[in-house]
Amino acid sequence: MIDDQLFSGKSTAELSRDLLGHELSYQTPAGILAGIIVEAEAYLGAKDSAAHAYKGRRTPANEALYGPPGTIYIYTLRGHHMLDIATQAQDQPEGILIRGLEPTQGQELMLKNRPQKNFNLTNGPGKLTQALGITSKELNLLLLSQSPLTISAQRIKEPAEIAATARINVSSRGDWTDKPLRFCVAHNPYVSQMRKSGMDLTNYGWQV
DNA sequence: CTACGGATGTCCT
DNA sequence: GGACATCCGTAGG
Structure with missing residues (x-):
């Protein structure tokens, strides 16, 4: 994928919303691990x-944010990689x-990396990196196009509905606390903190 | 099934 | 020494 193609000419909030339905894949010596992006948050500098x-x-630590579009930024938070x-x-x-992934390839490997039940596999930012096997900052500062990580140029699936909410675990930051900069595929069970009662277990929130 | 609090590792001040 | 863009186990409904 050409990074410029995916990231050019749009606001970061638009890009976050547009990324939903695209596939993130990670090529490892043990095999390919991949999933559809179902949740993403924008941070506006x-x-x-x-x-x-x-x-x-x-x-x-945050130098990667200052890089060109497509630069991978990995950081740790309380011992988890983001x-x-x-x-x-x-x-x-x-x-x-990237906060939520619906697995599409390499689920056995993911389960090996992260032995958890059901949607708990990849329904949070720290969980999905663990499932993918990202346990270091090795990829930090690399461009997507120069790394084993890629994001599909097109949507693989179309969300039936996109929800925009305040960002998770952001509190007491004035006007920015409540801005709707978190985007997710409504009712998809791999969205973090999704209530069981809110899940669409038939279509996972995708158009049929 | 939900809510809460403790554990946790880096980085920066 | 404090501040976190989090996770999980446990307690209680």
Whole structure:
């Protein structure tokens, strides 16, 4: 995939929404692991009080956000690895956090990496990296196009409905706390914190 | 099935 | 020494 094709000319919020339904795949020596993106959050750089680059904060740890579109940003939070993609031009530190995946390939490997039941396999940002076997910052700062990670250029599935909500575990950040910058496939069971009663177990929230 | 609180590893101040 | 873009087990309805 050409990174520019996927990321050009759109706001980070639009890109987050558009990524739903695309397939993320990871080529490993043991095999290919892949899943459809069902949840993503946008973080809007220096002005966004919930973002790592708020007020232009720039450290070795968040350097990847300042890279060109398609730069992989891996960071750890309380011992878990998070997967982000930088979306805008160099030195414009906006990015997308991938928060939920519906597995499509390599589920046996995922279960080996993360022995958990049902949707618990990949329904959260720390969970999906564990299932994929991303246990280091090895991919940090790489471009998607130069890495074993790829995102399909087209949607594999069409969401029946897209929900936009406040971002998860972002609190007390003024106006930015409640902005609807989290996008997910409504009723898909691999969306984090999805209530059982809200799940569509027939079509998983996709158009039929 | 939901809500809550403790565990947890880095990074930055 | 504090602050986290989290996860899981347990307790209670």
